[in-house]
Amino acid sequence: MAEKELRRNLAVLPIGTIRELTDLTDRQIRYYEEQHLIMPQRTASNRRMFSLNDVDRLLEIKDYLDAGDSIADIQAIYSKKAAKQREPDLSAHEMRQALASEFINLAGFSVNKKRKGY
DNA sequence: ATTCTTACA
DNA sequence: TGTAAGCA
Secondary structure: OHHHHHHHOOOOEEHHHHHHHHOOOHHHHHHHHHOOOOOOEEOOOOOEEEOHHHHHHHHHHHHHHHOOOOHHHHHHHHHHHHHHHHOHHHHHHHHHHHHHHHHHHHOOOOOOOOOOOO
């Protein structure tokens, strides 16, 4: 199911298609990119190329805007979302550490934490 | 024909 | 945000 995500992130749509798919003007689309709400890829000739996920994100942005959120609000929303996606790695590691020490305690073992190899 | 950047009666 | 100008 990772292959599907790959295709969803393939940037193959020119701005003209995005304009029709989202009912946004190219002016707005370029402005949102300037505000880092989206970061479409560029072709060798400097043309913006969007993915299906970009389309979803633009529709989402449009909803937030209609809901009264400001550009800054949306930037904050995506910033925190990006931060929480990089965090699970740490808690997974901490989880292993916690389980390991608890298991050691339950087993009645005593471990010298300063010893090499651990 | 399309898209890009820059600028503003 | 819209729109015009001059490029690519």
